[in-house]
Structures are given as structure tokens and as C-alpha cells.
Amino acid sequence: MLIELHKVAVERGPREVLHDININLSEPRVGIIGPNGAGKSTFARLINGLVRPSKGRVVVNGLEVQDNLNAVRAQVGFLFQNPDNQIVFPVVQEDMAFGLKPSLPDKQVRQSRIKETLKHLGIAELATRAIHTLSGGQKQLVALATVLCMRPDFLVLDEPTTQLDLRYRNRLLAILRELKQPLMVITHDLDMLESFDRVLVIDQASIQMDGPPDQVLPWYRTQYA
Amino acid sequence: MNASPIAKQPSESWLHRCSAAHKLLGLFVLGTGLVLVQNLAVMAIAAILSAAVWVSVQWPMIRSVCRQPWRFNSLTSVRQALLWPFLTLLVLSLYIAYFSGWTQALVVLLRLIALLLLALAVMAATPVTEMMAVVERVLQPLDRRGWVKADKVALMFGICLRLMPVLLEQWQDIRQAQYARGRHSHPIALLVPMLVRTLQRTNELADAIDARGGLR
Numbered sequence: 001m002l003i004e005l006h007k008v009a010v011e012r013g014p015r016e017v018l019h020d021i022n023i024n025l026s027e028p029r030v031g032i033i034g035p036n037g038a039g040k041s042t043f044a045r046l047i048n049g050l051v052r053p054s055k056g057r058v059v060v061n062g063l064e065v066q067d068n069l070n071a072v073r074a075q076v077g078f079l080f081q082n083p084d085n086q087i088v089f090p091v092v093q094e095d096m097a098f099g100l101k102p103s104l105p106d107k108q109v110r111q112s113r114i115k116e117t118l119k120h121l122g123i124a125e126l127a128t129r130a131i132h133t134l135s136g137g138q139k140q141l142v143a144l145a146t147v148l149c150m151r152p153d154f155l156v157l158d159e160p161t162t163q164l165d166l167r168y169r170n171r172l173l174a175i176l177r178e179l180k181q182p183l184m185v186i187t188h189d190l191d192m193l194e195s196f197d198r199v200l201v202i203d204q205a206s207i208q209m210d211g212p213p214d215q216v217l218p219w220y221r222t223q224y225a
Numbered sequence: 226m227n228a229s230p231i232a233k234q235p236s237e238s239w240l241h242r243c244s245a246a247h248k249l250l251g252l253f254v255l256g257t258g259l260v261l262v263q264n265l266a267v268m269a270i271a272a273i274l275s276a277a278v279w280v281s282v283q284w285p286m287i288r289s290v291c292r293q294p295w296r297f298n299s300l301t302s303v304r305q306a307l308l309w310p311f312l313t314l315l316v317l318s319l320y321i322a323y324f325s326g327w328t329q330a331l332v333v334l335l336r337l338i339a340l341l342l343l344a345l346a347v348m349a350a351t352p353v354t355e356m357m358a359v360v361e362r363v364l365q366p367l368d369r370r371g372w373v374k375a376d377k378v379a380l381m382f383g384i385c386l387r388l389m390p391v392l393l394e395q396w397q398d399i400r401q402a403q404y405a406r407g408r409h410s411h412p413i414a415l416l417v418p419m420l421v422r423t424l425q426r427t428n429e430l431a432d433a434i435d436a437r438g439g440l441r
Contacts, residue, residue, distance in 0.1 A: 085429035
């Protein structure tokens, strides 16, 4: 999976959220860190076209994002920070079926994919539960299931552990470690990134530091403590 | 554990076994019939029958609550869900009683209770995706003429059902945040943050739908 950003800028009114970003990402595990409001989420949202660049081009696996939105979104799964905003339907399996319907019109096939995904994540018992009866951790796992059941080639996770207690955080990290897909994680949880291949620090609309975690994380801890 | 008057019951009641189209058609016909009837005795029977339908659908939840009430730490959600509709009905009945008499007020009260319970039973016994499929099918003739987008209206219908408990929770959060700061809830002070948060949530939800391929 290759993600390329060529001279990308994102403007919101007079403010530049991202400025002249040039980067290629091909590593299996990429972490994005930076202070609040630095442009991390905007950076991640560029990759599946949720944010349109004001200048420049974003290319995912050779596909220009803005010209191939559906094809890119089928390849890039996106996990939002707040699962309540990600889950569209009132019952777990109904929500998972929503995302699968265009690619799997057969109901039986859809149901078997849903069961398989929930079982893989160890939450098979939640299939018929109403979303509003789930805990925050369960909701986040369900949100991840809705993304994984679509079998994306690449995953973008926007602060996936922010609302989780220690038990669910560890459970989520164990699931992420076993995933075959390459992933990009935006987080403030620096410990999570120690086993990653590459870490970017975004601040003041640009990439301040880029490298392996053993170089970037100590630098970040001293600069931003 | 959670209890809710519209909680989906995994068990198969007789209403679960009916098709979504039949249930929605039945709700429409009974609703129309109840609006046309003005007889108090008929309305009382309709309210009792509607209550029986709701109980038959929610029987597993009612039985669990009765057997082990301590497991249901959120019985308050039932109170929260039912309190405001029934308070509204009460105020409406008093208003009608003042202008048209007690008999008319009772007819209206029983009619609305019957309708509410029937709607709750249908919602609890029907997957939202099946209801959406019915809405989409019903709107197909209008879609073909280009007057509406049937799939979008069906999705809106589904999202409305999903957001009801979320918005209720949001309302409680805002109210409690104001109480915590020593403020009594004022309608404007509640409505403004509610509106802002709902708009933010709408944007996020639209992004989430887009991220999963949206409506294709």
C-alpha cells in the first residue's frame, strides 16, 4: 500500500490547517502524533477523501483520491474517535450490514461475514444488542468490526483508545497487533507506537519530525512535555 | 443490563414473525382507524389490546426485570423514555378536558396511548433495516418519477431511530453539566448547546457514512 501526498495544503477560511505536505507512506504501521488542533485528523481524513485538499494531490495505491472516492473508500477503512458518531444503525448486526450491502448483496453471505468478524474480535455475543446498551469499550470494538467486516486493504484509526479504559485499550491493541492490513494511527498514546515502523509529528500545519519511533518518541517527549 | 421500552428482543414473539411490511401496514390501518373512532369504550379496549401487544413483545425483558431487578441498573432509562411522552399526554388531556369535557379528553388520551404502545411494539419487533426496506419499496414509484430519493429517505428514517437514544443521552449530559455548575436548567441554555452538539454529530455521522462508501 502506497500513500502519496504531493504539495498538499488544506485551508479553513484564512487558517491553513496543513501546509505544503510532501510525503510517501509505505510502511505497515505508521503513527501520527502532535498537539491538539495540529492537523492530525485532517491529515488522516485526506487519505479517504473526507477532507478535500485546497492545493496538491493525494494518491492512494495509484488512485487519485478525489477522482476515485468510492474505489479508495473501499480500500481504506476509517475508524472515528467517537464510536457514537460512527455507528449509524441501532443494532450491531444491522449497522455492519449497512456497510456491506453494496459489495455483498446476498443476505446469507452478509450475515456469515458479520458473524465471522464479530467472532474474530471476540464479541459474537453483541450481534443482536442495541448500540445504546453497550459500554464505550464495546462500542469502539463494534465500530472496528464495522470497518473490518468490509475487509479494507488499509486502516486509518483516529485516536482509537481515547475513550477506552485500560482493559479495552489493551484488548484493542492486541487486535490491532494481529491485523494483517497496514494501518495508520493518530494517537496521544505514545506507548502504543513503540512497536510501529514510522512515526510522524504534525504541528503548526506541517510535519515537524519523521522517523522510527526510537528517534521520534524521545524527541517528542522532550519537545512537547 | 439495560432496559428500554423499545429494546430489541432477540426472542421470537408472534409479532417478530410477521413481515415488516405487514407490521407497518397494520400500524397504518390501526392508526387511521383509531383516529376515526370517537367511542370511549372502543378506545379503552384498543388501549388495553395495545398494551397486551406491547407486553407480549417485551415479555422477555419484563420477566427478567421482575425476576432480577438488581441486574437492571438503568431502569431509569425506561422512566426517562416514558416520562415525557406521558407527561405531554397528560397536559394535552387536561387542555382538551378544559375546552371539550372529560369524555373527549379520555378518548384522546386512550387513543394516543394505544398508538404509542403499538408503535413501540412494532419498533421493538422489527429490525430497522427491514423497516427501511419497506420505506424504500413504498417510495419507489415516487423515486421513479424523480420526486424523492427513496434510498436516502429510508436511510434518514433509520438514522432517526438510531439517534433517539443518543440525543436523549446528550440532553441528559447537558442538563447534568449545568446542574453540576449550580445552574438550574433554562430552556435557552439547554437548547443552544444541544443544537450545536447535534449539528457537530450530524457532520460526523455524514463523514462516517461517506467513509463506509455512503449511498451508492
